[in-house]
C-alpha cells in the first residue's frame with residue numbers, strides 16, 4: 099500500500115531541491131557595474147548564451163575567474179599540503195541539465211563527501227560537479243596553462259561546512275567555496291566517465307533531470323593529485339561571487355572524442371523551444387589576474403614544463 103507520506107516525502111525533497119536550484123541560479127548580487135574587461139567579455143558571450151545578456155553586475159571585479167595560469171609567474175608554496183578528497187558514491191543523487199551545463203548533484207546535508215587539506219583551512223562538502231567544453235577540441239576549458247586551452251574542464255564544487263550551514267550562505271561569504279578543476283585532454287576513452295556519458299541522453303534538453311546514483315567522482319581525478327595550482331577567484335557563472343578557493347590540477351585526464359561528442363549532443367534549449375541550440379562553448383572568457391598570486395604545490399622546474407603534458 100502506498101502511504102501518503104511515501105508520496106509526500108519525495109515530493110517535499112523534490113520541491114526543496116527545486117528551491118535550492120532557483121536560489122543557485124537566480125540570486126542576483128547588487129554590486130558595482132562590471133569592469134570594462136568583463137563588459138567586453140559579456141558582449142562577446144552575449145551571442146553565445148542568454149545567461150550573459152542583460153546588465154551584469156559583479157561584486158568586486160578584481161578577483162574574477164577563470165584566468166590563464168602563467169607558469170613562470172606562479173609561486174611554489176612548500177607549505178601547501180596534499181588535498182584530501184573523500185567521496186561517498188551513495189551521496190550522488192541526480193543529473194540535471196540546467197540549460198548551460200549538466201550538473202551531477204550530491205546530497206550535501208552531511209559531511210560524507212568532502213575535500214580538505216591543500217590551501218583549505220576548513221572542510222568543504224561536495225554539492226555538485228559539472229563540465230565546460232567547446233564546440234571543437236581546440237578550446238573549451240575555462241582556465242588555461244601558459245595560454246594552452248583544453249577541450250573541456252571539470253569543476254567539483256564544494257562549500258565550507260565548518261563555517262556555514264548551507265551552500266546558499268557559503269556562496270556569498272569569504273572562504274565559502276572550494277572548487278577543484280581538472281582539465282580534460284583528448285586521448286583514450288575514460289572508463290570512469292563512461293557511466294555518466296551513458297546517462298546523458300536522458301538529460302538532452304534544458305530542465306530535464308534524471309536520477310543518478312552511486313557515482314564516485316574520485317574516478318575523474320588525475321592519478322597525480324599532489325600537483326596543483328591554487329588562487330582566490332570567483333564563480334564563473336552568475337552570481338560571480340569572489341568567494342572561491344580554486345584548486346586546479348596540473349595533470350589532465352584523458353577522454354575520447356566520442357565521449358566529448360556526447361557532451362556536445364546536449365542542448366541549451368528545452369523540448370518546447372522551436373530553435374534548438376547545441377550545448378557547446380559554455381565557458382566564461384578569461385579575466386585579468388591583476389595583483390593576485392597563483393601558488394603551486396610543486397616546483398615547476400623540477401617536474402618539467404606543465405605545458406608539455
Ligand SMILES: [Zn+2]
Nearest residue numbers: 228230253334
Ligand atoms: Zn564551472
